[in-house]
Every structure is written in structure tokens, then in C-alpha cells.
Amino acid sequence: xxxxxxxxxxxxxxxxxxxxxxxxxxxxxxxxxxxxxxxxxxxxxxxxxxxxxxxxxxxxxxxxxxxxxxxxxxxxxxxxxxxxxxxxxxxxxxxxxxxxxxxxxxxxxxxxxxxxxxxxxxxxxxxxxxxxxxxxxxxxxxxxxxxxxxxxxxxxxxxxxxxxxxxxxxxxxxxxxxxxxxxxxxxxxxxxxxxxxxxxxxxxxxxxxxxxxxxxxxxxxxxxxxxxxxxxxxxxxxxxxxxxxxxxxxxxxxxxxxxxxxxxxxxxxxxxxxxxxxxxxxxxxxxxxxxxxxxxxxxxxxxxxxxxxxxxxxxxxxxxxxxxxxxxxxxxxxxxxxxxxxxxxxxxxxxxxxxxxxxxxxxxxxxxxxxxxxxxxxxxxxxxxxxxxxxxxxxxxxxxxxxxxxxxxxxxxxxxxxxxxxxxxxxxxxxxxxxxxxxxxxxxxxxxxxxxxxxxxxxxxxxxxxxxxxxxxxxxxxxxxxxxxxxxxxxxxxxxxxxxxxxxxxxxxxxxxxxxxxxxxxxxxxxxxxxxxxxxxxxxxxxxxxxxxxxxxxxxxxxxxxxxxxxxxxxxxxxxxxxxxxxxxxxxxxxxxxxxxxxxxxxxxxxxxxxxxxxxxxxx
Amino acid sequence: xxxxxxxxxxxxxxxxxxxxxxxxxxxxxxxxxxxxxxxxxxxxxxxxxxxxxxxxxxxxxxxxxxxxxxxxxxxxxxxxxxxxxxxxxxxxxxxxxxxxxxxxxxxxxxxxxxxxxxxxxxxxxxxxxxxxxxxxxxxxxxxxxxxxxxxxxxxxxxxxxxxxxxxxxxxxxxxxxxxxxxxxxxxxxxxxxxxxxxxxxxxxxxxxxxxxxxxxxxxxxxxxxxxxxxxxxxxxxxxxxxxxxxxxxxxxxxxxxxxxxxxxxxxxxxxxxxxxxxxxxxxxxxxxxxxxxxxxxxxxxxxxxxxxxxxxxxxxxxxxxxxxxxxxxxxxxxxxxxxxxxxxxxxxxxxxxxxxxxxxxxxxxxxxxxxxxxxx
Numbered sequence: 001x002x003x004x005x006x007x008x009x010x011x012x013x014x015x016x017x018x019x020x021x022x023x024x025x026x027x028x029x030x031x032x033x034x035x036x037x038x039x040x041x042x043x044x045x046x047x048x049x050x051x052x053x054x055x056x057x058x059x060x061x062x063x064x065x066x067x068x069x070x071x072x073x074x075x076x077x078x079x080x081x082x083x084x085x086x087x088x089x090x091x092x093x094x095x096x097x098x099x100x101x102x103x104x105x106x107x108x109x110x111x112x113x114x115x116x117x118x119x120x121x122x123x124x125x126x127x128x129x130x131x132x133x134x135x136x137x138x139x140x141x142x143x144x145x146x147x148x149x150x151x152x153x154x155x156x157x158x159x160x161x162x163x164x165x166x167x168x169x170x171x172x173x174x175x176x177x178x179x180x181x182x183x184x185x186x187x188x189x190x191x192x193x194x195x196x197x198x199x200x201x202x203x204x205x206x207x208x209x210x211x212x213x214x215x216x217x218x219x220x221x222x223x224x225x226x227x228x229x230x231x232x233x234x235x236x237x238x239x240x241x242x243x244x245x246x247x248x249x250x251x252x253x254x255x256x257x258x259x260x261x262x263x264x265x266x267x268x269x270x271x272x273x274x275x276x277x278x279x280x281x282x283x284x285x286x287x288x289x290x291x292x293x294x295x296x297x298x299x300x301x302x303x304x305x306x307x308x309x310x311x312x313x314x315x316x317x318x319x320x321x322x323x324x325x326x327x328x329x330x331x332x333x334x335x336x337x338x339x340x341x342x343x344x345x346x347x348x349x350x351x352x353x354x355x356x357x358x359x360x361x362x363x364x365x366x367x368x369x370x371x372x373x374x375x376x377x378x379x380x381x382x383x384x385x386x387x388x389x390x391x392x393x394x395x396x397x398x399x400x401x402x403x404x405x406x407x408x409x410x411x412x413x414x415x416x417x418x419x420x421x422x423x424x425x426x427x428x429x430x431x432x433x434x435x436x437x438x439x440x441x442x443x444x445x446x447x448x449x450x451x452x453x454x455x456x457x458x459x460x461x462x463x464x465x466x467x468x469x470x471x472x473x474x475x476x477x478x479x480x481x482x483x484x485x486x487x488x489x490x491x492x493x494x495x496x497x498x499x500x501x502x503x504x505x506x507x508x509x510x511x512x513x514x515x516x517x518x519x520x521x522x523x524x525x526x527x528x529x530x531x532x533x534x535x536x537x538x539x540x541x542x543x544x545x546x547x548x549x550x551x552x553x554x555x556x557x558x559x560x561x562x563x564x565x566x567x568x569x570x571x572x573x574x575x576x577x578x579x580x581x582x583x584x585x586x587x588x589x590x591x592x593x594x595x596x597x598x599x600x601x602x603x604x605x606x607x608x609x610x611x612x613x614x615x616x617x618x619x620x
Numbered sequence: 621x622x623x624x625x626x627x628x629x630x631x632x633x634x635x636x637x638x639x640x641x642x643x644x645x646x647x648x649x650x651x652x653x654x655x656x657x658x659x660x661x662x663x664x665x666x667x668x669x670x671x672x673x674x675x676x677x678x679x680x681x682x683x684x685x686x687x688x689x690x691x692x693x694x695x696x697x698x699x700x701x702x703x704x705x706x707x708x709x710x711x712x713x714x715x716x717x718x719x720x721x722x723x724x725x726x727x728x729x730x731x732x733x734x735x736x737x738x739x740x741x742x743x744x745x746x747x748x749x750x751x752x753x754x755x756x757x758x759x760x761x762x763x764x765x766x767x768x769x770x771x772x773x774x775x776x777x778x779x780x781x782x783x784x785x786x787x788x789x790x791x792x793x794x795x796x797x798x799x800x801x802x803x804x805x806x807x808x809x810x811x812x813x814x815x816x817x818x819x820x821x822x823x824x825x826x827x828x829x830x831x832x833x834x835x836x837x838x839x840x841x842x843x844x845x846x847x848x849x850x851x852x853x854x855x856x857x858x859x860x861x862x863x864x865x866x867x868x869x870x871x872x873x874x875x876x877x878x879x880x881x882x883x884x885x886x887x888x889x890x891x892x893x894x895x896x897x898x899x900x901x902x903x904x905x906x907x908x909x910x911x912x913x914x915x916x917x918x919x920x921x922x923x924x925x926x927x928x929x930x931x932x933x934x935x936x937x938x939x940x941x942x943x944x945x946x947x948x949x950x951x952x953x954x955x956x957x958x959x960x961x962x963x964x965x966x967x968x969x970x971x972x973x974x975x976x977x978x979x980x981x982x983x984x985x986x987x988x989x990x991x992x993x994x995x996x
Contacts, residue, residue: 361986
């Protein structure tokens, strides 16, 4: 509406919703810029401040003329601006109206009104409101020595400390005496400032951090050569600190972390934010980690007040560390909700019978197991009951096709008994010389989504336990004769066997009879505990030792890794020295040796992700 | 006919002028009530006056609520000024000299400016819509734009579009956060109209500046009350800080593989620098902290500077230490003037602070550690 738009002033910031207003400034100096250029003129020409008043009056004139659309001198020139100008005007009016509405919303006097108040009334009420506020604030805005600011300084201080979750600390460098500490420390450490002022800082620092803090307090006289980082080049430089650091210089900045005592009060939830400290048992205190940033400063002692400067009158300068100590939020506890990271993906590799031969360490954050805990176990042991059928089908499919097979969502049992929802992409790797499938690579993606509440998961896992006993999933290709209990681990083996049979049938004529799946009866039920899992795989290994030798490749690999997983009952030990190789006696020596060497090579390849092959101890 | 029309037009023109004059007067009154420097006040245009008035009112509502909830705590103990004499001043209330109050205000202002100086950043209060209700006046040192220019505007006008979603997420306050503590910690890119030499330039030629924002969200149950986000925003300086024995610096290629590591890492983590070259940092950290590292890495790639949270690095023989890294992306080759247009290869410079001692030294968390134990 009116000439609010003289935006050649210094205070006009750049805002995308208002390109128009700024455009008017330069244009209304009477220049005849074509309309095209007007649109391109950018915002915030902050340097044009001189003609503010001139432009304001011109604006008024402009408004007059344009709203009249009269035939006047300027109109001819401005004809080409009218169209965009109308829009520009409209935008400015809208913005002003929005601001007025917001203002009306904030002023208590305007709120109970039923109908919308007009601009002038709102503005008048605003003036009244401000006057009332000012009266209530007292001397906050007196025109005195301190420069006026939107907020009274006291409030700003509190705001700052509340935002920063910290306190100001000034310690003397020679004796680490706390000279000043701000009031906010009581919120953070639960000590009042009276308790702290005048104390030695070291009384409140974690014993292991005392050296660190001593180092930080070291003034330049003690350590003339300082180690600094030149961030432009990333190189560390040694800087000779100036002899008298009376002002802030390079190297005067300090930034460090330390742990400070805080006393516990009932109901405080800051305990959650403490890091484990090894001396927790000894002390009654808990510690919290603070990030302290600040500067070394020196003050000539004449400025200090008498009560503080007793001992310091002898020294010519008092060097202090002035820092702000902030409590850091425990960021690692927060889920990464703001950055869109891809859902966790990890790679696993298994033999053709589904036994894991390699597991990406990243899998731990998804499934809970460390890689060494699952190596050698069949992936079927972790699949949920309901998914066994579909996954077995995919397993078969991937062994026979050269393409990537995408599974549907399925549930994978984690270490803690709950299930996570995964979706995987499988493909098989075929040895180009033997034309046999060597292993299956699986890229697994965590699907987060509805339908995996705690209850469901718990129900799922308990259901799995019960159903294992009762219900036999119908999986095509498996005989469900009476007495045969099909257990997860054997599904994979069976599928693998089928594949190998097809190879044998295709490659060379042989007896071809697939071995009966008799030993399955000896297996113990799959329960969700690690020991019995290794027990079952052990039995499986034992049971399978009597099977035909052509299956030795995959099986001895499984044997090796299952034996390994046995001894890896705790995740910490993977002792290759004491690897036991069961079932070897069942094979003829040549093939056995061959098989063992091949499987060792395979295991080596898996383990050799990080580590030298030479360092592994061979069992013989 | 036309004479009549002319007369009517003249009358309405006059009326309009009068209206505008009245309006300008009211605006003048309003800006007079705002606590601003006279020089600043003269240059304000009308929308700015309204913006600033809005900010002023909102801030006071905010502070009044605060004072209401922390009833009395503010006034119980008065601080002991460092540089002025005098002992403890007793609590508030009662008749006090105007002079005393002024002194107090003076001290408060000095203390505040000391804080702001040490903080090396500015304070920002954001409404749930993203309006910058309040900015401390040192914002001009960091953004090149003054407090009055910026207050009341929306933060989304000044930040990098790719960061908008992250900012929105941080502005959102969910119910559970009210209980767990409403801390915020994120990095964003904001426009800065400062040149390299520190002079204020045109906003047209603004560059992006990376700011580390930390603070808390203030949630109000009362719908008419102000909910806001209280933040301190600081740039991330890596230089000019004394490096202690408990920190080490390292350089990485953009995929976080070590290309250089400082000698100090041996005493802190047990690895020799040569052992680390070529290895990715993801291999050396506790798996459960992968998310934290991911976020750090992403921040670095997108925004060129980052502060990781606290995460665990594995020590050579077993166990781990808690660390925090401040990193930035720098050109890996010194920029040469002779070939200005060619993009420089980049690398990551990281300063890692070790926060704790070695925790659980017997815990083996990676094959590395296991092998090391087997071999020694």
C-alpha cells in the first residue's frame, strides 16, 4: 500500500519471497530501465542507502500515480512497468498484511476481537503494548552507558547459558584456583557456585584428566614452543609463543575435553549422559564430560579487586584460562533421524548349503551377532518359520540361475531373540573352470517399517520355539515321512545336495543315488541359544561325515567353520591353533587332504579381510 | 463532469496522503519504543519495524515464561563480578538505586560480551516455523549482516537448501523428547556476506559458511506460549588451538582412509602411524558407532566441516577409547596461483580428542585385535 518499500536502505535483507520490493528502490530513481532488467535485479543492494528519503517520497508519488493510472508525465515511462509493478505491489501488500496479522496475534489486546482489526489500530495497540512492556522492565532500556539491546543483558546471559548448557569458568594458571564460575554451574554439576569459587580445579576433575588439564593450563612461559594446527594445510606447526601474551594471539586458544565431578541429586537425569569411568566404583561421584573452549588471558594485577589479588600482588601479571564449559549431548544415543542415510546394508556370503562363510562386520548392528558367532552356521537357523518356504525356493532358484534374485521381506532372528525384517538380493558365483557354484553372495538390507513391534517379535520367537516341535513346514522336495523332523539347518544342506547331484548327473555317470536323509533324526531341536546351535551343527557335522565324499567340499568347509564357531563360544576367541577337524576319518586320505586344504583356503580368504595370511597358523 | 472527477480524485489523494502520514507517525512511535541505536533506527523501513517489534514481543513472552517457571532462582544469588570490587550482593527486591541497577546492567553487559566472545559464536532463537526471533548482536561478525537486518526473518531464507530438511527435523518437537531432554546438535550452512578479509560485502556475493549449532528446544504445553529452539551457532575453527598430548591429528582421503597420522596416536591407541595408512576409519571403530561415523562422513562430504559425536575407537590390543573428532575438508595440495581454474583434490583433516582412558582392555571387538593378541 503505502511507501513501505523504500528498500534501498541498509536493513533490507534478501528474502526470496520479496524480490519485488527491492527492485523498486533503484528503479524509482526515475531511470528508465526496461521491465526485463527489473525482474533480474537482485535483492539486497545494501549499499544504496543514501537516497533513502528521496526514494521514499518518490514512492509516495509513484503510488499515487499508479493507483490512479492517470495520464501524467511519468505514466508514459512507467507504462511498461505497470504489469509487473502491480504484482510487485501486491506482493508487498500481502507481506505487510501478513506481518500485521502476526503482530495482532502477539498482542493480547488484539486477540479477543472477533473481526480482523485494521492496520492502523493494530499498530497503535502495538505501541501501547510496547510502552507497557517497557514500564514493566524498569531500567532495562535506559539510555545509559550500556548500549541498548533488544534484550536486557541479564536475560541474554541466561538465554545464552541455557542454550549452551554450560558455564563460564576462569581459573588461574599457576595454582588452578577457580577465580570465577558462573551461576549456571549449579544446573550442570549440581554444585553451587559458592562451593566452587576459590577451590582448586583439580579437586573436581577426574583423576585421569588431571594431566591433560595441567597441560592446557600451562602458560606460554613454561612451554614456549606450542604445537598448533594450520588448518589451511593440515600441517602441524611449532609456534614460538610470544613472551608476554597480553592479548589474544595465535596459540592462546584452548579447546579440550575433561571430566568433571557432579554430585547426584535425586531425580536428575543427567546420569544418562555420563560416559563410563573406570573409577566409578571408587568414588562416590559420577563424572560428566565437558567440552571447554576458551582463551588464555593475562591481566595486569592492578585491575583485580583487592580480595582476589592477595597472593598475586607480587606477580606482575595474572594469567588465566577463561573458558566456557559445555555439557555435550550424548549424540551417539540419538537415532540419526535427520540425515537420510541408506538403510543399513551388509553383505554375507555362504556356501551353497547356506552356511555363512563371510559376514560383513556391519551386520552386527543389525543382527546383534558378531561375525565370528555366525560363521559356519546355516542361515536357515535364523530365518523365521513363515519364511522358510519362500526362502528355500529362492535358494534353489539362485543356485540355478545366473542372475540376481531378490527375495521378499523376511524375518531374521537376532541375537536377542527378536526378529528384524530384511530383504536380500542373492546371486551365485560359479567357478568358471569347474562350472560349479562356489558360493552365494547376499546383499541384505534392513527394512524398517510397521509391523515389527516388540509384541509381535516376542510372539514370533516364542511361536518359533513351539512350532518347531509341532509343525513341519511343507517344503517341496523334502520327504515328510513320519519320524523325520526337518530342522532349519538341514534345509540348506538338502538343497545343496540336490544341486550337487545335478552336477554329478550332468558331468559324469555315477551311482547318483542321493544319500538318504537318515541322520536327520539324530539332530536336536533348534532352539534360540548359541550353544545348542553349535551343538546341532556339530552333530550335523558328525552325522554328515558318513555321507558321500563328493559333498565333502561344502561340508568340510562347514566342519571347519562350525568347529571354529564352537570354540568361538565367546566372541573374543577365534583360536585357529586349536581347530579340530571332526569327520576326517570318514574320508580317504587324498580327498580328505584336498578337501581340507580347499576349505582352509576358503576360510582364509574370508578371514584375510584384515590380516596377513602368513600369520595364520595352519593346523598341520 | 471531469472537473468533478478531478476534485474527487484530489480529495481522495489528500485523504490517502493523510492516512499515510498518520501511519508513518505510528511507525515512528513504534520504532522509537524499540531498544535500538538511533543510527540503526533511522534506517528502518516499515516491514523491518514490524519484524523487530514482533521479535521483541516474542522474546519478552519467552523470558516471562522462563522467569515464571524458574521462579526466584534467578534472583537468589547475584554473581560476584570479576573486575569490579565488592562482595556478594544480597538478593533482589526492595527499593534499589537506579544507579545500582544501572551498574548491574553494565556488569551484565560486560559479562555477556565476555561470554559471547568466548563462545565464538552467536545466539539464535528460532520459532517452530523457522523465524529467527532473536539473534545476539555479534551475529554481524559471523554473517556480515546485522542483528536488525536479520531478526524476524525466516532462517530458511539464509541457509543452504539441502540443509532445510535437517533444520526442519530439528525444529520439530516430538512428545517423547519433552521427557528425554531436548538437546539439539547439528551442522548447517548459512549465508555469510563476509569477505575473506572480514569486510562486509553484498549479500549477492554471499558465500556459505558452516556453523555448528547446539542448544535445546523449549517446549511449552500452553498453546498460546512460545515454543522455540534455543541455539548457539559457532563456526568450527581448527587452527590456532594448542594441541594437547591427548589429541592427535590425521588426514584422510575422502573415503575416510588414513593418508597421514600423527605420532601421538601410538601412545593413545597403540597403533603406529604406518599401520593406519590406507585403512578406513570404519574398520577401527566400534561397530555400534557406525551411525555416528556415517553422519560425520556425510556432513563432511556435504558441508565440508563436521563435529562427530562421541564414538569409540578400538585400541590395538583390545578395548576401546571414547573419542570425538572435529574435521574439515581441505585441499590436499596447496592451491597454486598459476592454475586457478582447476579443481583441487580434497582430503579430510581431522583432529581427534581422546576423552577417556582405555575401557575394557580385554574385550576383543575385531579380528584385528584378536590377531594381535594371538601374535603377541
